Amino acid sequence: MIVELPDTTTSQVSKTLVKIREEGGVVALGRVLTLVIATAPGSEEEAIEAANDASREHPMRVIVVSSDPEEAPDLDARLDAEIRVGGDAGASEVIVLRAHGDAARDEESLVMGLLLPDAPVVTWWPGASPDVPGQSPLGRIAHRRITDASTKPDPQHALHACATSYTPGDADFAWTRLTLWRAQLAAVLDQPPYAPITAVKVTGAIDSPSTTLLAAWLHLQLDAPTTYELTPVEEGSHGIHGVELQRDGGTVELVRDIPGVATLNQPGQPTHHVALPRRNLRDCLADELRRLDPDELYGEVITSGLALLGDAEAEGVHA
Structure with missing residues (x-):
């Protein structure tokens, strides 16, 4: 009615x-x-x-x-x-x-x-x-x-604006869209071998603030040299394209090569196909409404994580 x-x-x-x-x-x-x-x-x-x-x-x-x-x-x-x-x-x-x-x-x-x-x-x-x-x-x-930084004319600038204006209780869908990626990468790192990560590379479209935020999270959590590459939209799909985690024993690759499906390659293991769809508004909103207290991890990543990533860029680590 x-x-x-x-x-x-x-x-x-x-x-x-x-x-x-x-x-x-x-x-x-x-x-x-x-x-x-x-x-x-x-x-x-x-x-x-x-x-x-x-x-x-x-x-x-x-x-x-x-x-x-x-x-x-x-x-x-x-x-x-x-x-x-x-x-x-x-x-x-x-x-x-x-x-x-x-x-x-x-x-x-x-x-x-x-x-x-x-x-x-x-x-x-x-x-x-x-x-x-x-x-x-x-x-x-x-x-x-x-x-939602991705709706702004310059999503990357909007993401950094979120960092400077952050107040506990703030949230952005650029972070919410990372939930499936973070869960999959965490599951990979929970499996043997438990060798430390020596380098991280994240790739994605230039209109994807989630790509930058994922690089900031990995850099903050793994304390490894991190590079992130933002490609023009016309050269590939929107959103995050893939993540490479380098170890002495080989490289773990999680690449979303077709919409909604990512390929997971690990040394000494068969190739796996993982469902990694882009999350819609309903999923992102429902996810954020599950908690009504400040998201402390997001606050740490959007402020400290992005700042550390900026230091890495100044040192020439950014690609």
Whole structure:
């Protein structure tokens, strides 16, 4: 069910929610968190679809704040709202707020009256995000703040901006997309022989901040000389292409040569094919919502790991 509320207020939206619950039996009990999605006009549906899918694992209230920062500042203040429940909202209830004029200037006030009481708040910017998410109006009220460097015009620059603006509780999908790669590499290193890694090489597309972040994680964890190569998109597929771990006894190679499937080569062992699909928005969002405390490992990698990788680059280790 979708209820349209043109030219309304947050108070009227809240009252309508109560009315819908009383008349239709839709309840807020069991909602474990409030997800606030800050997006540009026209980009709401993809984010809502991902949130609806993720809500089946994490029942929640979804508040979508849609505004255009480049909109003429002299427009009359106006708030158009939409409430989705039932089959149109998965296991959540979705409130879409389309703000214009002065109504779009105070995002915090727009959502404060709609947050679930005593429930954690997660803010997600699927596209453009503030320079310092932790100090933004929607970031200050959140326990977790999620960005996506890969959606920016310059993903590599956006990743380093995440490092300089990092506040405990921040997260980026560039890190979330590494979960399967990190698990597979950790499994390889848990097998004999247990010889130390002497060199690491990571390759990927230039529009893949995950490639740089994977190199930073490996450099931080293995303390081995690390190189990473970023290739133009037209020369290969998007995302991470492969990882080489060099030992005295030979090189371990994990290469994603076809979409969704990687080839694992280890000295003295047969070639294995490993499922390594690129994670979609739903998977990344559901993964990040599994923890509502700061991701300390991400914080260490995005700050210290990237900095160490920068030192390696200055020493000529970067390829």
